[in-house]
Amino acid sequence: MGLVEEYGRERVFNTPLTEQGIVGFGIGAAAMGHTVIAEIQFADYIFPAFDQIVNEAAKYRFRSGNQHNAGKLTIRSPCMGVGHGALYHSQSVEQFFMPAAGLKVVVPRSPIQAKGLLLASIRDENPVVFLEPKILYRSSVEHVPVDDFTIPLSTAEVLQPGKDITLISWGAPLYSCVQAMEMLKNPPASIAQHVPQSVRNASVELIDLRTILPWDRKTVAESVAKTGRCVIVHEAPITAGAGAEIAAHLQQACFLNLEAPVRRIGGFDTPFPHVHETWYKPGPIQIMDGLVRSLTY
Known part of the structure; x- marks a missing residue:
């Protein structure tokens, strides 16, 4: 809330409703050195962007011999069941990305974890798919520190x-x-x-x-x-x-x-x-x- 007012419409804006376009735009901007946070409104709809994520974002560094990369890209998406989402709004999709070398995939369990892991994902040198269990948006309650902090990725x-x-x-x-x-x-x-x-x-x-x-x-x-x-x-x-x-x-x-x-x-x-x-x-x-x-x- 309030991101447009704080940072302006040049940095915070709506995109056309095209997942491959959202991710493709994000890859391009990240490749130019910008920090990009792209949102796919439901993880179920990440599949139209699957090619962009696993064939472009994940492989960009490898295919260019580390001359270029999309490591400043973080893709947020709500996932998992919420009680009434049915077949197109309740899926867990983390397993589809497990063979995609070059990506990181993160799933937080609570507000504090979400903040620390999200900031770590944004600052990580690799593209990250950050999947947020949507049922926890309103059911998980914690006092989240306002200070800047991160939680290490790949650490259980x-x-x-x-x-x-x-x-x-x-x-x-x-x-x-x-x-x-x-x-x-x-x-x-x-x-x-x-x-x-x-x-x-x-x-x-x-x-x-x-x-x-x-x-x-x-x-x-x-x-x-x-x-x-x-x-x-x-x-x-x-x-x-x-x-x-x-x-x-x-x-x-x-x-x-x-x-x-x-x-x-x-x-x-x-x-x-x-x-x-x-x-x-x-x-x-x-x-x-x-x-x-x-x-x-």
Whole structure:
């Protein structure tokens, strides 16, 4: 709010409704040395600009032998389910960019994280896709410092230390993970019979990945090597989701430490539904069930 009045219409302006045009314009301006923050109104509509992002922005530095780059470009976009967005306004798209060397992909979980990670993204020397879980715009509340500060990219955060199982997520599903951890300790009466006493006091290590590309392999692998079990949660469909890449790496890096298969919990392999979004997104019960299955394997 107030950006036009503060900085003028030469710096803050609306563009034609063409995603490839918005990103293409941003790449050109960034290549000329300007700091560019482009907004795609919904992550679902980032696909028309996919060619510009992965074939131009991501490869610009490489193809020119570092003579030119689009590293001053940050692309913001709201993502994930909000309760009524349906198939064209609720998707998670981070997995589509994971093979795009030259890009960074970031997903914050809260207002403080959003400020620190966004400023870090803007100042990073690489183009960044910054995906903002839209349901958190009005549901996540924190007192954000007014001072300038950044949070390092590609650094996961251990939100709660644990020793029995590692739980990994990013963005909005982290709040469901916290609920699932509480539910594991004190399951509702309706499902208590399905939660063995032996796992109710399990020590769960919760990790916020924060940067999806390139992700913090060291922190995650050290955690899983310690706990021997891992559950990965994301809203995107299970098939070829970001969790698949993480699970494949952990199978290689932690094979001799694993006490159970790495379990993934995500959306169904269907388009995001018109109704009943809460059945599609991984909720606390689904996550708790994943924890129980891994702990009792």
